[in-house]
Structure formats: structure tokens, C-alpha cells
Amino acid sequence: MKSGITSLLAVVLGLLAGAVLMAVTGHNLIDGYAYLIEGGLKNPERIGNTLATATPLIFTGLSVAFAFRTGLFNIGVAGQMLFGGFCATAIGLSLDLPRVLLLLLMVIGGFLGGALWGLVPGILKARFNVHEVVSTIMMNWIAYWVVYYAVPAYFKGAYLETESRNLPAVALLKEPFLSELFEGSYINLGIFIAIIAVIFVAFIIDRTTLGYELKAVGFNRDAAEYTGIAVKRSMALSMFISGGIAGLGGLAQYAGNAVNIQIGIMPSQGFDGIAVALLGANTPIGVLVSAIFFGLLYSGRGFMNAMTEIPSEIADTIIAIIIYFAATSILIERSIRWLNQRRSAKGKQVK
Numbered sequence: 001m002k003s004g005i006t007s008l009l010a011v012v013l014g015l016l017a018g019a020v021l022m023a024v025t026g027h028n029l030i031d032g033y034a035y036l037i038e039g040g041l042k043n044p045e046r047i048g049n050t051l052a053t054a055t056p057l058i059f060t061g062l063s064v065a066f067a068f069r070t071g072l073f074n075i076g077v078a079g080q081m082l083f084g085g086f087c088a089t090a091i092g093l094s095l096d097l098p099r100v101l102l103l104l105l106m107v108i109g110g111f112l113g114g115a116l117w118g119l120v121p122g123i124l125k126a127r128f129n130v131h132e133v134v135s136t137i138m139m140n141w142i143a144y145w146v147v148y149y150a151v152p153a154y155f156k157g158a159y160l161e162t163e164s165r166n167l168p169a170v171a172l173l174k175e176p177f178l179s180e181l182f183e184g185s186y187i188n189l190g191i192f193i194a195i196i197a198v199i200f201v202a203f204i205i206d207r208t209t210l211g212y213e214l215k216a217v218g219f220n221r222d223a224a225e226y227t228g229i230a231v232k233r234s235m236a237l238s239m240f241i242s243g244g245i246a247g248l249g250g251l252a253q254y255a256g257n258a259v260n261i262q263i264g265i266m267p268s269q270g271f272d273g274i275a276v277a278l279l280g281a282n283t284p285i286g287v288l289v290s291a292i293f294f295g296l297l298y299s300g301r302g303f304m305n306a307m308t309e310i311p312s313e314i315a316d317t318i319i320a321i322i323i324y325f326a327a328t329s330i331l332i333e334r335s336i337r338w339l340n341q342r343r344s345a346k347g348k349q350v351k
Contacts, residue, residue: 004281004286006281006326007279007280007281007286007290007326009325010279010322010325010326011279011293011322013321013322013325014318014319014321014322014323014324014325015033015318015322017318017321018032018033018314018315018317018318018321019033021314021317021318022310022314025310025314027308027309027310027314028308031307031308032304032308032310032314035300035303035304035307035308035310036297036300036301036303036304036315037296037300038300038303039299039300039301039302039303039304039307040295040296040297040299040300040303041296041300042303043183044181044182044183044185045182045183045184045185046185046299046303047182047185048178048179048181048182048183048185048186048187049182049185049186049187049299050292050295050296050299050300051185051187051191051292051295052185052186052187052188052190052191052256052257052295053257053295053298053299054191054291054292054294054295054296055188055190055191055194055249055252055256055257055291055295056081056190056249056250056252056253056257056267056269057249057269057272057273057276057291057294057295058194058195058197058198058249058276058287058288058291058292059081059194059197059245059246059248059249059252059273060077060078060081060246060249060269060270060272060273060276061273061276061277061280061287061290061291062197062198062201062245062273062277062284062287063077063080063081063114063118063242063243063245063246063249063273064077064242064273064274064276064277064282065201065277065280065282065283065284065286065287066201066205066238066241066242066245067132067238067239067242068218068277068282069205069214069215069218069238069282070214070215070217070218070234070235070238071217071218071219071221072122072125072132072218072235072238072239072242073132073133074118074121074132074136074239074242074243074246075132075133075136075137075140075271075274076117076118076121076132076135076136076137076139076140076243076270077136077242077243077246077249077270077271077273077274078140078266078267078268078269078270078271079117079136079139079140079141079142079143079144079266079270080113080114080115080117080118080139080143080242080243080246080247080250080270081114081246081247081249081250081253081267081269081270082140082143082144082147082250082266082267082270083113083114083116083117083143083146083147083247083250084109084110084111084112084113084114084115084117084243084244084246084247084248084249084250084251085110085113085247085249085250085251085253085254085255085261085267086113086143086146086147086150086151086250086254086261087109087110087112087113087247087250088106088107088109088110088113088247088250088251088254088255089155089164089167089254089255089260089261090109090150090154090155091105091106091109091171092106092167092168092171092172092255093155093164093165093167093168093171097170098170099170099171102170102171103171103173103189106171106251106255107193107248107251110247110248110250110251111244111245111247111248112244112247113247113250114243114244114245114246114247114248114249114250115240115241115243115244115247116243117139117143117243117246117247118136118239118240118241118242118243118244118246119236119239119240119243120135120139121135121136121139121239122235122236122237122238122239122240122243123236125235125236125239126231126232126233126235126236127232132239140266140270144266147261147263148263148264151163151164151261151262151263152263155261157260162262162263162264163260163261163262163263164260164261164262165260166259166260167254167255167259167260171255172188172255172256172259173188173189173190173193173251173252173255173256174186174188174189174256175188175189186257188252188256188257189256190251190252190255190256190257193248193251193252194248194252194288195288197245197248198284198285198287198288199284201245201284202283202284202285204241205284210237213229213230213234214234214237214238216229217229217231217234217235217238246270246273249267249269249270249273250267253267253269272294275294275319275322275323275326276290276291276294277290278323278326278327279293279294279322279323279326294319297315297318297319298315300315301315301316
């Protein structure tokens with residue numbers, strides 16, 4: 001409950017700061033926010049695009065949140081997403097199979113690709129106490145250069161060396177009925193996979209022995225080890241699962257929102273996942289809501305700029321401010337606690 005109030009306050013403070021920024025720069029803040037929201041929710045097509053934009057963020061936010069629950073900071077989600085998406089793309093371009101089987105193999109390949117990229121830092125942390133922030137950052141760039149070499153060498157596009165061949169229709173997550181339902185939106189099956197991932201992570205964390213052990217390690221590793229929990233195994237397994245979830249984000253991005261994979265681009269959704277997890281208080285449902293909110297902001301900023309000439313950078317600034325307040329949530333919690341204590345003290349004085 002407290003975490004939800006804190007996240008809501010972070011959003012409100014971010015929006016207030018954005019309003020001040022718009023006013024200072026001479027723009028109409030009411031029109032700005034109206035068009036920002038309208039840009040993401042105006043019609044079924046825009047709603048579908050908002051959900052499609054949010055889909056990779058759900059995966060990356062879940063990835064970061066899952067690692068956080070074990071006391072690990074997985075800053076390598078971008079690389080895990082990239083490599084998982086590359087593995088899924090490679091399967092889609094290489095195999096000629098019935099659609100259901102091909103998509104299933106792509107899901108497995110995307111998960112395992114990201115999981116492998118997360119497992120390496122997990123093992124380094126568990127066995128040699130290498131800080132996961134350092135090792136995951138390095139793995140980001142290893143993924144970047146592996147994809148940079150492999151795409152032109154083995155999956156080069158028909159016209160450009162900077163992107164792979166387009167995935168065939170049977171290897172895409174796009175579905176005509178979804179596009180028609182949302183009036184031409186690029187929403188795809190990835191949103192359903194993301195919702196399944198949210199349920200899966202919530203079940204693991206709250207309903208299984210594994211989830212209990214992972215949370216115990218996150219709260220206090222020494223105490224967890226004293227009670228007999230295999231701390232090193234838990235850390236490696238946490239990074240494996242976290243990386244796998246990020247890899248599914250790569251599948252959703254490159255086989256859902258796009259039709260191929262490009263080189264020379266580190267997916268920004270991997271870093272945005274940190275913000276999504278913070279605002280979502282590292283809970284699966286919180287991450288889902290937070291990702292949709294960020295999807296709304298990202299979808300609506302272009303419409304806001306087109307209708308009001310308010311620079312889209314202001315929307316980016318609002319997002320950054322919200323992230324700042326979410327990251328400093330402990331200060332907000334302390335402020336709420338202080339106000340409650342003060343109110344309680346006044347009540348006692350009256351009596």
C-alpha cells in the first residue's frame with residue numbers, strides 16, 4: 001500500500017514539475033497534458049499503439065524487478081534483450097516450420113538467449129563476487145558487438161547491411177484480428193506473452209519456495225545462508241530468470257513491434273526497464289501498470305508536439321523527473337511517516 005502511494009506521489013510530482021516547465025517556456029500546460037493523454041488514448045488505434053509500446057517495457061521492468069528482489073541490480077537488461085531478440089530472430093529466419101511451432105521455438109530461443117546473457121554475471125557474482133553492475137554493463141557491449149558482426153555476416157538484409165532480413169509472416173507476432181480490433185494498430189501477441197510473464201513472476205515470487213528463498217536472499221544474504229538457503233545458487237538462478245524475461249522483451253520488440261533486427265542500436269527499453277521497475281515498486285502488477293503509463297507518455301509525446309508545438313523533449317523531461325522521484329521514494333516515505341507522526345502527536349496533545 002505504502003509503495004503504491006509513493007509511486008502515485010512520484011507521478012503527481014513529476015506531472016507538476018512538467019506543468020511548471022511548460023508554463024516557464026510559455027506553453028499552455030492544460031493543452032499540453034490534454035494532447036499528451038489524447039495522443040495515447042484518443043482512439044482504438046492509439047490505445048493499441050500505447051499497449052504495443054508498453055509491451056517490451058513490461059518485460060524489461062519485470063526483469064529488473066525480479067533481480068532486485070534477490071538484492072541484485074541487473075543493469076544488463078538492454079544486452080539481454082538484444083541477444084534474446086537476436087536468437088529469436090535467427091530462429092525465425094532459419095527454420096521453415098508451422099507457425100505455432102516456430103513461434104514456440106522463438107519464445108524458447110528468446111528466453112534462453114537472454115537467460116544465458118544474465119547467467120554469466122550471475123555466476124561471476126556468486127563464485128567470484130564480481131559486482132553485477134560492472135559485469136552486466138560489459139555483457140551489454142559484448143551483445144552489441146556480437147549482433148553487430150552476426151547480422152551482416154549471416155542474416156544480412158536484402159538492401160541494407162545494417163539490418164537483418166525481414167522476418168516472414170509466420171515468424172511475426174502480428175495478428176490480423178488484433179490489428180483490426182484496434183483499427184490498424186501495431187499491437188501484437190507480445191502483449192499476451194507479457195501478461196503471462198507478469199502472472200508467472202507473481203506466482204514464483206509469492207507462491208513458491210523458490211520465491212521465498214530469492215526474497216530471503218534479497219533481504220539478508222547472511223541470514224539466508226545461515227538458515228540453509230543456497231545463496232550462490234539463488235543469485236545465479238535469479239540472474240538467469242531475469243535475463244530470460246529480458247530476452248522475451250527482445251522477441252516482443254523485434255518480432256512484434258518491428259519485422260527485423262538492426263545493428264548499431266542498443267535497445268533503450270532495457271534501460272527504461274529500470275525506471276519501470278522503480279515506479280512499479282518492484283512488484284509484477286506495479287510493473288504492468290507502470291509500463292503502460294510509460295507507454296502512454298511515449299505514444300502521446302509526438303501528438304502533443306504536433307498539436308501544440310510543445311517540444312517532445314518536455315515529455316522526456318517529465319519522464320526523467322518521475323524517475324527521479326521514484327528513485328528517491330525513500331525520502332517520500334520518510335516524509336509521509338513524519339507527517340503521520342506529527343499528526344499523531346497533535347492528536348495526543350488535544351486529548
